[in-house]
Amino acid sequence: MYVTTPLREALAAASEDQIVYDLPGIAGRYAALTRELPGVSLRFAMKACPLDEVLTLLAGCGAGFDAASPQEIAQALGAGAPVERIHYGNTIKSDRNIAEAHRLGIRDYATDCVEDVLAIAAHAPGARVFCRLATDGEGALWGLSRKFGCAPGDALTVLETARATGLTPAGLSVHVGSQQMTAEAWQAAFDRLADVLAALGRRGIHPDHINLGGGLPALGYRDRYGRPLEPPLDKMFAVIREGMRRLRAVAQSPLDFRMEPGRHLVADHGAIRAHVSRLSARRQAGGERQHWLYLSCGKFNGLYEMDALQYTLEFPAHRARGDTERVPAVVAGPTCDSDDAYAHERALVRVPRDAASGDPVWILSCGAYATSYTTRGFNGFSPLPHTWIRDSARGGADG
Numbered sequence: 001m002y003v004t005t006p007l008r009e010a011l012a013a014a015s016e017d018q019i020v021y022d023l024p025g026i027a028g029r030y031a032a033l034t035r036e037l038p039g040v041s042l043r044f045a046m047k048a049c050p051l052d053e054v055l056t057l058l059a060g061c062g063a064g065f066d067a068a069s070p071q072e073i074a075q076a077l078g079a080g081a082p083v084e085r086i087h088y089g090n091t092i093k094s095d096r097n098i099a100e101a102h103r104l105g106i107r108d109y110a111t112d113c114v115e116d117v118l119a120i121a122a123h124a125p126g127a128r129v130f131c132r133l134a135t136d137g138e139g140a141l142w143g144l145s146r147k148f149g150c151a152p153g154d155a156l157t158v159l160e161t162a163r164a165t166g167l168t169p170a171g172l173s174v175h176v177g178s179q180q181m182t183a184e185a186w187q188a189a190f191d192r193l194a195d196v197l198a199a200l201g202r203r204g205i206h207p208d209h210i211n212l213g214g215g216l217p218a219l220g221y222r223d224r225y226g227r228p229l230e231p232p233l234d235k236m237f238a239v240i241r242e243g244m245r246r247l248r249a250v251a252q253s254p255l256d257f258r259m260e261p262g263r264h265l266v267a268d269h270g271a272i273r274a275h276v277s278r279l280s281a282r283r284q285a286g287g288e289r290q291h292w293l294y295l296s297c298g299k300f301n302g303l304y305e306m307d308a309l310q311y312t313l314e315f316p317a318h319r320a321r322g323d324t325e326r327v328p329a330v331v332a333g334p335t336c337d338s339d340d341a342y343a344h345e346r347a348l349v350r351v352p353r354d355a356a357s358g359d360p361v362w363i364l365s366c367g368a369y370a371t372s373y374t375t376r377g378f379n380g381f382s383p384l385p386h387t388w389i390r391d392s393a394r395g396g397a398d399g
């Protein structure tokens, strides 16, 4: 469990459903990451939490942005980020998307194939491109493999094509998979980057930066069986620092580093105040009796990732009165959709036996991807309103 004291206080003060973001908490996580990885400029992956308040905060801290579309680029500019600190980080772009980004002043584009390079050369002439190397996604909750990135040999062709078409072959990137749980995945990514960097050097191509992507974990998740996920964050940082030293040694010219954290910056600093819709006990088709705890919010209005992990739930009213009697239940959202439930019917969550409709429930560490994945009102359940902690006199986290 990871939750800051101000977040806990804000949840306690909320009498209606809402998602609360702890802005000083996000700024604190940003500052901690810059301390851990000196020499890395951070570009927040906007998709993880594209809320103006969060973007303005991070821009004010000095962050740049990884944008996935012209719409995100425009939003990043509106949040006050200088255009040179924004890049187009999506390898998937139409001609029209590229032309629009170019019009907005974007210089740096992710790519992973010759077709995309030719389109960038046509619609954003003279741009800088960085080539995303494929990773296998092993060790991550969301692998992000296959759809993106190319093999080392293709990366050479891609960047040679960029050079030949008047673009600047400016960099290489990787993404080790979102909520990556192993330091070994980072090690493997650096091995691959070192090989490609050396091969590019032999062809007279000297990238000026490496983009290490996202993948850094949230600290407060549980896996789909309810076991706390404990990523070896310090070990990951050590591998990344050492990998950077190694790549600088391989490169034949100065090398900058960028990173695109999303989840790591915002997940633990957003939490939902929801309420119990109903706790029921029904015989299932197989004859066994099963408790179901239906919450007022679920997959379609905040908890999209509930099929891959369990969020930590707290029942403050029951805790306050010392009520410890629990029953194992499947946790689910309020819609008429059977996907709207925690993944695994055998991975039951222990919930208060007398949970009553209307009782408050706190859902912790759900600040990443909650607002961006929310539907516009599936089944009539509206997106949750956002509230903000802007100034926390007291910090600290229960972990």
Ligand SMILES: Cc1ncc(COP(=O)(O)O)c(C=O)c1O
Residues within 6 Å of the ligand: 045, 047, 048, 066, 089, 090, 144, 175, 177, 178, 179, 213, 214, 215, 216, 260, 261, 262, 263, 264
């Ligand atoms: C290109 C890119 N960068 C960064 C991120 C952020 O990843 P994470 O939330 O794991 O930090 C993503 C997530 O999908 C991505 O596609």
